[in-house]
Each structure stands twice: as structure tokens, then as C-alpha cells.
Amino acid sequence: TEPKSLYERIGGADTIARLVAAFYPRVQAHPLLAPLFPEDITPVMEKQRLFLTQFLGGPPLYSQKHGHPMLRARHLPFPITPSRAQAWLSCMAEAMDEVGITGPEREEMWGRLVITAHHMINTQEEAR
Template identity: 60%
Template sequence: MERQYETIYEAIGGAPVLRKLVEAFYPKVQAHPLLGPLFPDNIMPVMEKQYMFLTQFFGGPSLYSDQYGHPMMRARHMPFPITPERAEAWLSCMSKALEEVGLEPQLRQFVLERLKGPAHHFVNTENSN
């Protein structure tokens, strides 16, 4: 009988897998020509915030809110020119990271679908100039 999970967080393997996912994701982001320039050289604080946010977003402990308050992610991303192309590039990097950490295809697709809405919600400009 297939195990039923209460949250995406549990389904993907909790904290250890989420940590690996963030560690696999950010090198791809930094190397991407559309995304890399948006991020600071010291990516560690960004990675930690992403880990905390995704933990909470996927149904785990409320790490992000406990430390930083309500996520307000759209507002936090407003200073950066987020184009539709950048949203898709972000999702592509995440897709590769999900595959790299070994999530099975159906779960990878489910996680990506869950992230598509927020990724496109952050779009705030049509061109990257």
C-alpha cells in the first residue's frame, strides 16, 4: 500500500532533502545568464532564506515566518526586474535541481506545479533592461 503524506514537505523527505534541493538549485541559478546577475556574490544568506521559505511553503515548520514575519514574497521581489523569461528560467533551474536530488517524476511535476503560480506572480516587468 502506498504511503499517504500530509504535506509536500513530508512527501519529498523533509529537511534533509529540502536542504539538498536548495544546495543543488543555487549553483544553477548563479550560472544562469538571466538569473545570476540578480543575486549577490555571497549566496549563503539567500540559500538559507530559501530553505526556510520552502520548508514553510511545502507544509513543514514555519521557519521563515518565525524569523522574518509574513513572507510577503511579491513585495520582497519588487526591487528586482522579474520578467516572464526569468520566472521560467527559475522554474527550469528548480526542475533540474529536483531531478538532481532524485525526486521521482510524478512528485517533481507536482512540486513544480505548486511553484509555477508564485514564480509568475513575482513578474513585475516585461523586459530585462
């Protein structure tokens, strides 16, 4: 029997949907993140739902609909500083807490998200 994907181990589609629903209100309330996102967050939530499904080893829903993720390229229009990456991760940690993603699944998923978030950084902090 095949080893189960992270996607399956955290609870599949239902868990991903709840995670996305817990994450974006925090993004929209965060002073460093909110200005980057459109007022209508619904299309972003849908893309993230498709993306996280495949990122965690579920069906390749994002690529089927939108092609190769090219995540860093898709983020280049937005100034992603180290502190914004940190903010994104803190919103995600809170969302994972809310949804109850724990244990080894939490560790594995978190490690992958940290790497990916750091990979998105494309702008240094503003001089002040």
C-alpha cells in the same frame, strides 16, 4: 491519522537542504539570473531553505524568523521578467531532477512553484 504534507513526502529537511544546494549554483551560472543575486549567496540559500520548508507544509520556519513572506513585495526591487521566471523554473527543474523528486510529489510541487514564479513577474521583457 493526518495526511502527510508534501514536505514529509519528499523527505523533509534533508531533501530541502539538498534541493537548495542543487538550485543556487545553477542560478549563479545562469546569465539571466546571476546579475540579480549577491556574490555571497549563503544568506539567500538559508532564507530559501526556511521558506520552502513552510511552503511545502513543514514547520513555519521562514515566518518565525522573517515574518510574513510577502514574496511578491520582497521581489519588487528586482526586475523579474517572464524569461527570468522561466529561467528560475528551469534551474529548479534541474535541481529537482538532481535530488530525485519524482512522481505525484514532483507534479504537485512543480505546479505550486510554476504559479508562484509567474506571480513574481513584475517587469516586461526589454524591447529589442
